[in-house]
């Protein structure tokens with residue numbers, strides 16, 4: 001039986017503008033009739049026809065609430081829009097890095113390759129009927145869609161009049177691996193459900209990094225690397241993330257933080273030497289040592305500094321390194337010292353992808369707990385963990401008798417001793433009034449032109465901080481495609497290298513979030529061991 005294509009009349013919804021990483025809204029918004037459909041059709045209409053007609057697309061995500069319904073809707077819309085086949089991870093589960101790997105590496109039985117993906121995730125935002133859902137589109141290179149495409153999608157959402165759907169198509173059982181065949185007016189249409197972990201695990205092997213959250217962690221850390229099952233916390237994917245907030249940081253990864261000896265309670269049990277957490281879609285990571293927190297800005301710098309010796313994938317050298325603007329300059333110091341190409345890009349992973357496609361960047365990272373490499377075009381939580389494990393193993397290679405283990409803390413302290421330390425912190429003002437936040441930023445832009453006034457305020461508050469010598473609004477011209485991204489954050493640079501950065505978050509689902517990033521560089525080895533709050537106090541407290 002040939003399925004029929006329905007043209008469903010619709011009207012635009014306001015605010016379907018993809019943010020830093022796709023469209024994120026409350027589930028209550030997404031479940032409105034036509035809401036998801038409008039966005040998906042707007043995306044199909046923004047793509048060039050060959051990326052739709054006859055194409056192979058991946059559809060999956062972090063398994064949050066509403067994902068299963070969304071997968072079925074996107075399958076039916078793909079069928080109606082002339083897509084040739086849809087690949088779905090079993091149960092609709094694929095981490096964001098795994099989707100990137102699948103686009104880049106997976107080859108279908110008939111030689112087919114995917115040219116894009118709908119990733120169903122709101123990353124580290126909570127899930128469940130009262131929380132967030134999200135969707136983003138990734139391109140042929142495995143990376144997030146560039147602004148040119150997301151702008152086009154947004155424009156399409158403002159004028160959309162109808163969408164196409166094969167409404168009568170029978171639901172595909174996404175819990176069972178296998179291929180379901182259909183035939184439509186354009187010919188055959190298939191849905192293939194495949195094992196979520198295998199392509200990704202294979203890729204980690206390619207990297208000689210035996211290499212995600214939940215399904216991946218078990219496969220990689222237990223089955224491949226022989227770790228104990230008990231070393232895995234919360235590794236069963238749930239639609240509401242067990243009611244938790246799936247953001248890997250010191251606030252939300254409570255259980256792990258306690259286990260690593262960084263919490264308030266003292267269980268008397270000696271903490272393990274290494275701990276790590278990932279977010280909902282497993283692209284973010286947090287690295288911990290025993291009673292020790294590694295800042296994401298330090299993490300990428302340390303990985304870059306040690307990659308060539310410790311990680312076989314990089315044995316022939318690094319093509320370059322990159323960080324997002326608000327990320328601390330720890331990586332800059334490494335790049336300079338190792339004579340590596342270095343790039344500072346706006347917040348958002350898509351900017352790294354272009355550099356990687358052009359062969360200019362091997363390792364990159366962001367302060368927002370993202371670290372990754374050019375093995376894919378997304379940040380990769382599991383990769384970061386494996387990179388750290390490789391470095392730990394490398395540093396302990398001559399230490400087989402276990403004389404004195406070189407710990408995570410040792411590695412970080414040695415790094416600071418060599419390169420100096422970037423004290424760093426970030427303040428988030430969440431869910432504030434969007435208009436007010438805009439006004440505040442506009443005010444900051446004004447202040448940039450009168451540094452004397454700024455210095456009067458600063459000095460009036462604390463006489464012990466150095467002078468603001470420069471201020472600007474970060475703008476980026478992509479060296480590969482020449483595209484320009486403006487208004488990417490306001491920077492106040494101090495004489496001693498300290499820095500204050502103000503930026504509006506692009507990932508919230510309601511209101512606005514203002515971020516303030518504070519950084520101070522210390523080269524003096526006698527001053528690198530301070531408590532970071534204490535070291536930054538002059539910049540933080542009035």
Ligand code: G6P
Pocket residue numbers: 020021123324347348349350366368370504505506507508515
């Ligand atoms: C997502 C992107 C990251 C980016 C982060 C910034 O996680 O994938 O690349 O760093 O958003 O979030 P923000 O809320 O600061 O815009």
Ligand code: ZN
Pocket residue numbers: 096122123124279280281282283284
């Ligand atoms: Zn994420």
